[in-house]
């Protein structure tokens with residue numbers, strides 16, 4: 570099932586009960602699974618769920634607390650704080666365009682958006698809740714009862730919870746950057762510095778597009794890029810248990826990268842300047858480090874050009 574839609578977010582507020590969005594149409598085709606076709610009623614319910622702090626055990630954090638609309642649905646914290654004041658070990662990524670990802674989480678451990686929301690809901694370091702309590706909440710709130718009835722023609726269920734959130738998340742689409750205008754043929758949309766940055770980004774010397782390829786600037790493959798090993802997080806090996814998967818992470822999309830600091834799976838890199846310095850080194854020499862990671866040296870001008878190019882990846886509506 571396919572549907573044409575797009576989303577433009579303005580004056581959104583993670584602390585407001587429902588957030589504030591205005592919707593518009595783009596030419597983006599979003600794939601919907603058969604058991605969760607596009608439905609504006611599911612979107613409305615999903616949006617309310619996404620901004621509702623009562624979903625967390627102590628009623629103090631919502632999905633939007635870690636995925637802040639004004640930060641491209643990412644978080645500025647290195648590690649976001651959970652409902653009990655605890656911290657996990659990964660940085661909250663942007664969920665814009667998650668609709669197009671073949672799998673989720675940086676270890677590729679989750680198959681689809683329908684399954685994903687159950688992880689933060691029940692994770693003790695995130696919302697630390699359980700199905701019984703959230704169903705009790707939905708049933709005690711007449712607006713939820715009515716929204717579930719309209720969207721699913723039933724009383725509140727966890728099935729509906731997962732479908733509504735995923736339906737809402739598939740409306741978080743962004744292809745409104747200067748880079749998109751450039752790809753669509755407007756050669757004046759990038760400054761000459763940004764164009765030089767793009768040429769560098771695509772160059773064999775830097776080799777970035779070997780992995781940050783396609784419209785989302787990701788190959789969605791899993792690589793060890795030579796970052797320092799973290800004892801708590803072995804990346805893809807957490808899922809497979811295989812030594813060859815140690816410290817391998819999914820290539821992130823670079824869209825809205827200017828807004829989503831800090832960077833990397835653990836938020837260990839605080840700025841894009843620092844990130845370029847790290848990439849220049851070519852990383853640590855692990856046996857399974859990707860052969861596509863090469864060391865290089867940027868001139869001061871080249872560094873500025875790349876940073877300018879990254880700015881062209883910001884959605885125009887998020888610039889306000």
Ligand code: HEC
Nearest residue numbers: 631632635649650651659660661664673674675686689695
């Ligand atoms: C306490 C902070 C926190 C809360 C609350 C939270 N998330 Fe996340 N979210 C994260 C982190 C951290 C990750 C990265 C997990 C990983 O890669 O293993 C993530 C990953 C995701 C992803 C996958 C993104 C990708 O590209 O792989 C989606 C989708 C998502 N969250 C949606 C939600 C929804 C829906 C809710 C509410 C039900 C929610 N999150 C609540 C921190 C949070």
Ligand code: HEC
Nearest residue numbers: 775776777779780792818819820821832833834848859861
């Ligand atoms: C071998 C594949 C590969 C190559 C080549 C590569 N990257 Fe990456 N990149 C990744 C992976 C994988 C990550 C995530 C690592 C992590 O989460 O620990 C990443 C992370 C990043 C991030 C941080 C994104 C975020 O949201 O945290 C930026 C920015 C980035 N790369 C830019 C570049 C640039 C610029 C180049 C070229 C100089 C480049 N990359 C080359 C695979 C690659």
